[in-house]
Amino acid sequence: MTSLIIRAKELLENKTVQVVIGYEAGPTGVARPAFITDPAKAESLIYDERCVQNLAVYLTKREVKNIGKMAIVATLPVMRSIMMLISEQQLFADNIVVLGISADGKLLDIADNKVMQGYIEKSDLSNPEKYKGLLTEFNKLSPEEKFLYWQKELSKCIKCYACRQACPMCYCTRCTVEVNQPQWIPVKANTHGNMEWHILRAMHLAGRCISCGECGRACPVGIPCHLLTMHLTDQVYNYFKVYAGTSEKMSSVLSTYEPNDKESFII
Amino acid sequence: METTRKLIRKQSLEKLYNILSTTRKVYAPVIASDKQVEYKYNPAFTDVTFDHIRSTLSVKNVVFPKVENLFYYTNKQTESTITDIDLNKIQDVVLWGAHPCDNAAFDTLRSIFCWDITDEFFAKRLEKLVVIGFSCHLSDEYCFCTSVGLTPNSTKGSDILLSRLKNGDYHAEILTEKGNAIVSISPELFESVTNEEAEITSVKQKFNHEQVTAKLATAFENPFWVANSLRCIGCGACAYVCPTCACFDIQDEASGKEGKRYRSWDSCGFGLFTLHTSGHNPRNVQSQRWRQRIMHKFSYMPERNNSLGCVGCGRCSSGCPVDMNIAEQLEALQNI
Incomplete structure (x- = not known):
């Protein structure tokens, strides 16, 4: 993508940023994150349908931040992640340059966060089309069927925590599962412990998940754990008419009380 | 033990599998979804895959389970009682269909678990394991066994190694006493070896x-x-x-x-x-x-x-x- 390469080169040459986080093709043809610090190497940047990873996960990573000011190739989920990270005080808006990519793969001119906010607001923020069918099917199941489904799926979990590590919103330096005094969640990867882990993860992301699907994509054993958070995204929207990651001043919907909040769930 | 070579006809392979899986635990690969290959205990022969490149997880869990209980305890005022796990309850397992890389890994694991002090849990599970390996007739760009001193038909770690021939029959290399014991269950299924060449994939170093x-x-x-x-x-x-x-x-x-x-x-x-x-x-x-x-x-x-x-x-x-x-x-x- 020539316009992206030109822009990345320019940002590195005039030292606006010290690193451009984008995608490159690995030796097997898989697209993977690239951290370009040398303008001459900007040529290796790619953007096509293979580039699906949510790169925002690197914005809070110490060794990446150490390089200096960052520019990031940002599709809609990445932009929404950035908004969430700013709103949760994990990122300074002034510290990054956003190389926005439109839904049809064109480089956007995102001059500042106001422009980015405008772009996000006029985009479709509901769950991605490819998962909607599955979510609808899933909602037709009875609670017992749902339980059995997840019991079966989550019994496969090996607790590698790829779902957590791939998620830009899971930035805690010490996750609840790593606390052992008291130990909230069993360490072992049996069905019971796995269910506790995934339910906890989903609940921590309710109202914060920006529906990128990265957790499910990262899972090496193919558990569709993104359906849990995406389902909660639908629930939060139904109750509060809010989607996560739309502005840098957004307060977390489930930890904020508004007098006009629906309370229909209270029996 | 000196290696013996035999031929197993396509039909005999199914018979062998069925004999084994009705008399003991057989851990064999099945296609779970378009991207996932899982090992399961005693799946039906028709569900067992012979054409996978690699299972999603390795097979190390037969000797090193993802969760293994080490002992139980009870506390009564100042006294504690410890109940050990009865290792003799660990059952015989036939590992069916694992590739040479996975089977070689049992030796690597042994070099860790039995390095100075023998890990009883690991050692017992390995003792109870019989490995019927399958050479690779398929590989992909992620394979690199030839870079680490192995080949798609290395025998290391296998008790019997089967290699598929073009006509669907298999050459069997019987490598250990454990392998011999499998043959002796149904010796008529193991015939004299032919000159046909096995289909072995090539993996670039x-x-x-x-x-x-x-x-x-x-x-x-x-x-x-x-x-x-x-x-x-x-x-x-x-x-x-x-x-x-x-x-x-x-x-x-x-x-x-x-x-x-x-x-x-x-x-x-x-x-x-x-x-x-x-x-x-x-x-x-x-x-x-x-x-x-x-x-x-x-x-x-x-x-x-x-x-x-x-x-x-x-x-x-x-x-x-x-x-x-x-x-x-x-x-x-x-x-x-």
């Missing part, structure tokens, strides 16, 4: 592991590690799908006055892995953890265990969500 080991001796402070691990997100997927990764965590799980101690898989990729109680972490950034992973397999293990910590199955790379391709990195390390 990507690096020379001895040169890599030599390079690593002076590469500890090399900027290579930071530059090549920025994209690593620090999950444990590589370690958990790996057939030779053997690190585990030990935990107590108590309920009132009773409890048990168990061990479960752990990974050096996690930040918590080396975190000290003081708060100090000797590997406090991901590049140090990635270095540890490669150093352990290609430098420390050759030095201390006299075995390479990698069998070239490629799972860590194909299963990595951010394409940390180990063969690519080792090739680059060889040339730094």
Whole structure:
């Protein structure tokens, strides 16, 4: 993508940023994150349908931040992640340059966060089309069927925590599962412990998940754990008419009380 | 034991499988979804796959389960009673259909678990295991067994190794007494060997592991590690799908006055892995953890265990969500 390469080169040459986080093709043809610090190497940047990873996960990573000011190739989920990270005080808006990519793969001119906010607001923020069918099917199941489904799926979990590590919103330096005094969640990867882990993860992301699907994509054993958070995204929207990651001043919907909040769930 | 060579007809293979799976636990690969191949106990022969490149997880859990209870305890005032696990209850298992890389990994695991003190749990499970391996007639760009001293038809770790012929029959190499015992269950299924050639895939050698080991001796402070691990997100997927990764965590799980101690898989990729109680972490950034992973397999293990910590199955790379391709990195390390 020539316009992206030109822009990345320019940002590195005039030292606006010290690193451009984008995608490159690995030796097997898989697209993977690239951290370009040398303008001459900007040529290796790619953007096509293979580039699906949510790169925002690197914005809070110490060794990446150490390089200096960052520019990031940002599709809609990445932009929404950035908004969430700013709103949760994990990122300074002034510290990054956003190389926005439109839904049809064109480089956007995102001059500042106001422009980015405008772009996000006029985009479709509901769950991605490819998962909607599955979510609808899933909602037709009875609670017992749902339980059995997840019991079966989550019994496969090996607790590698790829779902957590791939998620830009899971930035805690010490996750609840790593606390052992008291130990909230069993360490072992049996069905019971796995269910506790995934339910906890989903609940921590309710109202914060920006529906990128990265957790499910990262899972090496193919558990569709993104359906849990995406389902909660639908629930939060139904109750509060809010989607996560739309502005840098957004307060977390489930930890904020508004007098006009629906309370229909209270029996 | 001297290797004997036999022929198993296509129909006889099914008979052998059915005899085994009706009399003992047989752990065999099945296609679980379009991207996942899982091992299951005693699946129907028609469900067993013979055309997979690699299962999603390795088969190490037959000797090193992801969770293993070590003992139970009860506390009564000042007295504690410990109940050991009865290792004699561990059942015989026939591992069916695993590839040479996975089977070679049992030797690697033995070099860790039986290094100084024999790990009774591991040793018992290995003793009870019979491996009927299958040579590879398929491979992909992630395979690199030939770079770590193995081949798609290495016999290491197998009790019987089967290699498919063009007509669908199999050559069987009977390699151990355990293999012989399988043959003696139904000797009529094993016929005289023919001259037909087995279909063996070819796997390109990507690096020379001895040169890599030599390079690593002076590469500890090399900027290579930071530059090549920025994209690593620090999950444990590589370690958990790996057939030779053997690190585990030990935990107590108590309920009132009773409890048990168990061990479960752990990974050096996690930040918590080396975190000290003081708060100090000797590997406090991901590049140090990635270095540890490669150093352990290609430098420390050759030095201390006299075995390479990698069998070239490629799972860590194909299963990595951010394409940390180990063969690519080792090739680059060889040339730094």
